[in-house]
Amino acid sequence: MAFANRLRSSLPLQVLVSKILRSEPLSAAATQRAVVCPSLTKKNNNSDELSRNFNSIASKKDEKVKLPLVLFGGYGKYASALYIAAAKTDCLDKVESEILDFVQSIKKTPELSQFTKDPTVPARSRVKAMAEISEKVEHSDITKNFLAVLAEHGGLNHVEAIAKKFVELTMAHKGIVEVNVTSVIPLPAEEEKELKETMQEILGQGKTVKLEQKIDPGILGGLVVEFQQKMVDMSIKTRARQMERYLQDPKHWGDLLL
Numbered sequence: 001m002a003f004a005n006r007l008r009s010s011l012p013l014q015v016l017v018s019k020i021l022r023s024e025p026l027s028a029a030a031t032q033r034a035v036v037c038p039s040l041t042k043k044n045n046n047s048d049e050l051s052r053n054f055n056s057i058a059s060k061k062d063e064k065v066k067l068p069l070v071l072f073g074g075y076g077k078y079a080s081a082l083y084i085a086a087a088k089t090d091c092l093d094k095v096e097s098e099i100l101d102f103v104q105s106i107k108k109t110p111e112l113s114q115f116t117k118d119p120t121v122p123a124r125s126r127v128k129a130m131a132e133i134s135e136k137v138e139h140s141d142i143t144k145n146f147l148a149v150l151a152e153h154g155g156l157n158h159v160e161a162i163a164k165k166f167v168e169l170t171m172a173h174k175g176i177v178e179v180n181v182t183s184v185i186p187l188p189a190e191e192e193k194e195l196k197e198t199m200q201e202i203l204g205q206g207k208t209v210k211l212e213q214k215i216d217p218g219i220l221g222g223l224v225v226e227f228q229q230k231m232v233d234m235s236i237k238t239r240a241r242q243m244e245r246y247l248q249d250p251k252h253w254g255d256l257l258l
Contacts, residue, residue, distance in 0.1 A: 068172035079165035085142050096170050098143040099163045116156035126151035182214045182224040
């Protein structure tokens with residue numbers, strides 16, 4: 001990805017992080033003050049602050065951005081705030097690319113991964129690190145501010161989960177619906193095509209089906225189809241459980257034989 005390519009051609013990311021940590025060593029007091037992002041670990045999450053930070057630099061336009069999908073939970077609210085800010089400046093694709101590249105860089109750089117997950121790193125060190133990284137790889141203002149807010153509140157270890165929710169929003173914006181299909185073995189090409197066509201009919205025009213397959217021998221057979229926060233369980237395992245409930249309650253035997 002672009003982010004990773006730029007990093008390989010410049011100062012290695014682990015060197016940059018090491019430099020920052022050496023310049024601001026941890027103290028006992030700082031360690032005691034360090035906390036995990038409260039807005040993502042507590043039920044009463046506060047995504048309003050994130051929205052205010054984004055909107056302060058996002059746009060002078062007053063129009064409201066309509067979310068293509070309603071997401072719940074702390075990750076969903078952070079992703080929604082990020083989406084609104086990016087949509088206001090017409091940079092959804094750029095922000096999506098930057099966030100996904102950053103997530104990949106965390107996975108590929110052990111020192112950065114440890115840095116983002118360590119709750120004892122002082123907030124000022126986290127903020128400084130993200131500012132230097134954003135400057136070096138020329139992040140958009142939205143992405144730079146997003147990482148700064150997460151860094152300040154100890155939420156960098158949640159960036160991957162938020163990124164996944166953000167992608168759900170950008171896909172919905174483009175009319176792409178991800179359909180996750182779980183089966184015991186990979187679906188034959190003909191069955192995959194038939195399922196995709198069936199889902200296309202269900203979703204209607206203006207939607208593009210993106211089929212993702214998952215293998216799970218535990219379902220014993222059949223399919224489990226998930227899309228748009230809905231699930232259709234046609235697995236043999238579930239059918240067997242239903243059969244067991246019917247057999248334990250004779251009054252439902254008639255329904256079973258229909």
